[in-house]
Amino acid sequence: MELIAALLLLLFLSVGFAGAALADGMLPALISGQARPSWRRPIAEAARLLQTQPIRTEAPDALLWFLAPALYLALAIIGLAVIPFGPGLVTIPSEVGIVVWGSCEALTIVAVFMFGWSANAPLPLIGAYRYVAIALPAMLISMFVLIGAALPAESLGFTEIVEAQRTVWNVVRQPAGLILFLMLGLAISLRGPFDYADPADLAGGTTADVSGPALLAWKIARLAMLVSVSAVTATAFLGGYLGPILPGFVWFLLKTALVLVVLVAAGNLFARVPPARMMGVIWTMLLPLSFLMLLAVGLELLLWG
Amino acid sequence: MTLASVLIVAAALIGIGLYGALSQQSFVMLMMGLELMLNGGLLAVIGLWANTMGGAPEGQLLAIIIMAVMAVDMAIGFALVTAVYRKRQADVTESLTTMKH
């Protein structure tokens, strides 16, 4: 069963990755009203980067610089591995799936910081610590929201969380939770309003001094994390593989695709708030909101559960 | 993976942590030594819990307490470093000799 799940994981990752690359190329073009770019464009882009010279800055931390994209990608895959693709179809069945995912989120912050710091240049470093300042509290919020999703299941495992949504999906229980979690998705896949690591005002931030294959690896890892975070959202809030008629895996794929498109679109439609102001919003508004959501779910379960 | 081997690994971590905590001059590095000792302690507690207590939940509870101690240690440590730094621009132990008197 686990072997099948592992194969499914590979399939899911490649399909999801292709979809993410496509959505990431198409949606901005659609929104900007430009001529639609061809589906070959991401591949061409990858081929170009593969043939570009890798740049080395003066005295970088070469090991960490090299490892950071690999770590980022590995985290995306580990995150996917604890998620059920269908009834009983999990690559790594874990009764503490949520905590594993939380660790992946936290280590993602480490990966991004490592990537920006090790280049040994000012703009990447600014991107790196700015990202840490925003992503750490964002991750706290996501954990509260996920605990709210785990409460009805009385378990920290993703399989139990999906099964507990047979009566009602978690998105109905905590709609604001879904939105908060999507924000985290934007933050850890480094896009749009929460892309504080690689923004335009820092000339590319952590990637400002990266060229060639390393840049390609970073872009791949970002897209893989986008797939991963969409899958977690679909599992924790939209009932994962649950659905009528179609097989579970297909439902899961559809829901993930939906979340992915929403994330990419949101990344192109909402403005980025300057970091200091965003910090204020996160600590004084969003974090208390996530507490309230948790409290509400707890009360509901206590009174009617 | 016998109990003795787990405990020896824990002892090694505690030894290295002790070395770090005693030898480092900067506060933050000193805290790293403390953390490493707690890390060894955590491993030892879980090793003993898994092999001698038959899985009584109190053992895990102790591990949680150790983790809380780590968090408190770090938070207060960093806050003190910041406070001292604001006042004296100091981040190494030698610069706080006035505390001796």
Next chain:
Amino acid sequence: MGLTDLLFFALSAVAIVSGWRVFATDSMVRASFLLLLSFVAVGLIIVMLAAPYIGVATIFMMTVEMMVMALFMVMFMMNPAGLNPMMMVHQHRFSIVAGVLAFAGLTVAILFTSFPGIPVDPAAPVVHDLGIELLGPSMLIFETAGVTLLATMIGSVILSSRSGRFGLADQGSRPPGLEPDGEPAGRQPEQGGGGHHHHHH
């Protein structure tokens, strides 16, 4: 020697070597990432010891802690990147002896103690048990830990922020006046090195 043992030895080696490298590397940011690696290895060993929640939670918590640690390294340390090699140690020999003695003493104690051998049942619902324990019989202990953490948060914010109750942190404290905007009551802070008097015992 099975796969488990092999994995255990590999992880132990990672934990110990990276733990040692923490104090041997020039770059302090690298040092905090090495410490993180050591914690991750220990966390995985703990998962192998049938305590998945504790193990993964260790990784989770230590990641966040070490991230903050790395930031502090960049903020406060000379030389976070290790590009100006330097030695910042004191009582070096004494520390080495103390470390080795601690390790030797503990090892001897471990080797000469006979522990009761009651391993945990692999099928036992350990995470579930832990949850019941935390919110059942040991609720008071757990809640105490929670309140301690809350106190820590408040304490660290007060300690590290600039504006104290008695004036700006870097200007020395001034007790409040007896009437609004009046002269501070009690002893005046010393001129210049304000705040030194706190430290007299």
Next chain:
Amino acid sequence: MAVSALRKWAGEAPAPIFVAAGEEMRDRVELLFNDGRLVRAASPRHAAIFLIAGRMRLEDREDLRRLHDQMPHPRVTLLWEAEVGEALGEAERFTGSTLASDKDAGEARRLDEAVRDRLEGLWQELASGERPSEPDLLHDEPPNPWEGIGPHGQGGKGMMGGTPYGRPMAMTSDDLRDGLALDPYTARFGPFLPVFPPGLLLEMTLQGDVIQLAKVLRAPLRQAASDHAPEALLRLARLLDLLGLPALSQRARLAAGDRSSSTLEKLGRTIRWSGATLAIPPGLGALEGHADLRTRLNDLLAIAGGSSPATRPELPESAHLSSLLPGLEWSEAMLVLNSFDDKTLSMLAMVMNEPDEESDGHDHDGDHMHHDHGGHHDHGGSHNDHGGHQGEGGHEDQGDHSSHQSHEHHNRHGGHA
């Protein structure tokens, strides 16, 4: 086989271009990127073609050479109506008679199209390997000699170590935000940093990402005075880019090239919905009589929609970037910098020639030397490593973004592509 397939694929990618826009060329260059065949690179590291457009000052030539060497191989340079002497070596020149402002609109458009085609052609040649990559223009050597003693250069006395590459450790200085004095980082940013107005060279002292000091070293290059609406739309596009809305920014640029009321109305609505105005803190970048950044953004939206610009009184004498930027975070500062029209900006960014020793990092060092171990806190040793902006000897012009030394090294270490 595999290599040629890769090359074929790479040729299909849009040509990645890093732009150094000279006098009167900024708006024209920005409109080049409207049809999606070309993409504008955020950093020279991401680019393959270096487009130098318009007249440059003499003192900019060194920076252009530096930027050229910062680009990875394969790379090529195109000089479009640029006068840079022999600074860029044998680079290809593209001259389509004189400036567009002298010609009628149709002629200018045809010319721009020709530039676009040439850029694409260059990329095809480069990707297919027909055209060799351009070699470095500058020598690959450190700007300062290694001055440490001992095997690692740690030399020096006590904990401070030596001064490798002539860069002493960073020292603390006062902080504007919350008084926690950490190490400042002084560097020159510009003159062709993509988020800066072209030609502007600032020397800034940063702590974290808060700007403590800003000094204008070179004023921005003069830009063509054009109609209000396209200029406003392009400025709006720049602000939207900074706000993380590249797609909407592209829409604004498209609208600047080809305006019709319905698209403009829709664009305005989408921008309002994106929360762009709400994202900007109220009161940010406020100038006497010139309102704050949020108001300026709203004005831009209105001008883009066809209403005439609100008249603002003359700038107060004292208004200058050196007093406007300090205290702002990097991203806020970039927003402020890009929110002014060219006339206002050139007044704000006048070079002030006064004996100003204070902004030299060294003076601050002195203040703090009395602390126990000499201040020494290096909030970003990573900083002084590539920067060398602390000492008097370390001031090197920054290329576009200050990884300027790196170009002198990448060949030695990693030039094997």
